[in-house]
Amino acid sequence: MTVATAALAIETTARSRQLSIRQTIAMAKRSTYEIARQPALIAPSMFFPIFFAVLSSSSFSRTTSIPGFPKVESFMQFTLASTIVQGVLFGSVTGAAALATDIEIGFFDRLLLAPTTRTGILLGRLAGSALFGFFQSAFFLAVLVPFHAPITAGIPGALVMVLSGGIVSLAIGAIMSSVAIRTGSAEAVQGAFPLLFVLLFFSSAFFPRETMSGAYKRIADINPISYLVEGLRALVLEGFTFSAVVRSLLVPTLICLAAILFALKELRRKLAAL
Numbered sequence: 001m002t003v004a005t006a007a008l009a010i011e012t013t014a015r016s017r018q019l020s021i022r023q024t025i026a027m028a029k030r031s032t033y034e035i036a037r038q039p040a041l042i043a044p045s046m047f048f049p050i051f052f053a054v055l056s057s058s059s060f061s062r063t064t065s066i067p068g069f070p071k072v073e074s075f076m077q078f079t080l081a082s083t084i085v086q087g088v089l090f091g092s093v094t095g096a097a098a099l100a101t102d103i104e105i106g107f108f109d110r111l112l113l114a115p116t117t118r119t120g121i122l123l124g125r126l127a128g129s130a131l132f133g134f135f136q137s138a139f140f141l142a143v144l145v146p147f148h149a150p151i152t153a154g155i156p157g158a159l160v161m162v163l164s165g166g167i168v169s170l171a172i173g174a175i176m177s178s179v180a181i182r183t184g185s186a187e188a189v190q191g192a193f194p195l196l197f198v199l200l201f202f203s204s205a206f207f208p209r210e211t212m213s214g215a216y217k218r219i220a221d222i223n224p225i226s227y228l229v230e231g232l233r234a235l236v237l238e239g240f241t242f243s244a245v246v247r248s249l250l251v252p253t254l255i256c257l258a259a260i261l262f263a264l265k266e267l268r269r270k271l272a273a274l
Contacts, residue, residue, distance in 0.1 A: 020117040027124020028131070034098055035132050045090030046136065050143055053083045056206065057147075068210035070237055074148040081232035082205035084140050084161060085225065088133045088169040089196050095129035096176030096189045103184040112271070122181075122267050126173050126260070133169020137162040153240035160240075160248050161232055167252040168228060172196065174259035181266040205229045227251045 035042060057076040064072055072078045102108040111121050141151070141158055151157050179192050202216065203225040212220055220226050231247030238244050 020120055023117050024120035024124045027120055028127035031125045031128025032131055041094050049083045049087040053079050076147055077149040080149045080236050081229050084137050084165045085229050087136045088165050091132050091136050092129050092169045092172035093176055093193045095173050096180045097186045099125050099177055100180035100186040100189045126170055129173035130166045130170040134166040137165025151236050153235040157235040157240045164248045164252055167256050171256035171259045174263040178263045178266045181270055199225050
């Protein structure tokens with residue numbers, strides 16, 4: 001009887017896990033379709049970073065000769081990494097804003113009342129953001145690489161950059177989802193985005209830290225976005241090295257794990273308040 005009970009418990013656990021996975025996949029599909037059905041929201045995150053990269057390349061082309069600037073073929077090659085990070089920062093807000101909208105209209109509460117996995121609601125939404133981040137990263141590379149922005153690491157390096165872009169999107173999506181869960185307001189999510197944009201500009205995204213001085217350099221030294229960008233930039237400028245791959249993947253992964261844990265904590269807090 002004990003063996004039969006244990007076997008039944010194992011089977012029940014396995015079925016529950018499979019159901020949770022299916023529900024998470026279903027939520028991820030919904031999130032992805034939701035993003036795809038809103039071209040007016042995703043277009044700025046696709047084309048503004050490219051416009052900014054072209055404008056920067058034209059305006060700052062002579063800065064590549066100043067002391068401390070790394071050896072590059074063009075400023076476009078230097079800014080390729082920051083374009084990916086900038087784009088996924090824009091794009092990741094879309095999914096979090098959609099989550100906040102679900103909370104505002106009551107759909108989120110209906111999901112909580114249904115027999116669905118609680119973590120799957122959040123992870124499914126984040127998976128949609130990550131998929132969009134992969135797509136954005138690949139799109140930016142496909143558009144910009146032909147314009148004097150070669151990747152020294154080649155195709156393997158490009159694949160790592162796409163993977164890193166997806167992880168960054170997942171991390172930022174988790175951070176912004178925490179804001180969405182706590183406030184339940186799409187406006188609050190949109191309002192928090194400028195803070196990320198300020199962090200981007202106070203980093204080494206557009207100029208190397210070796211060319212900075214004073215307070216700007218001190219801020220860039222402690223800014224995690226500096227290390228996100230520099231990891232990707234190492235693949236573009238240095239080649240496919242162990243150090244470049246680790247920097248490209250480790251930093252965003254650590255930020256991603258911390259952000260997801262915080263988002264799950266916010267979700268548990270909301271559930272406890274119901």
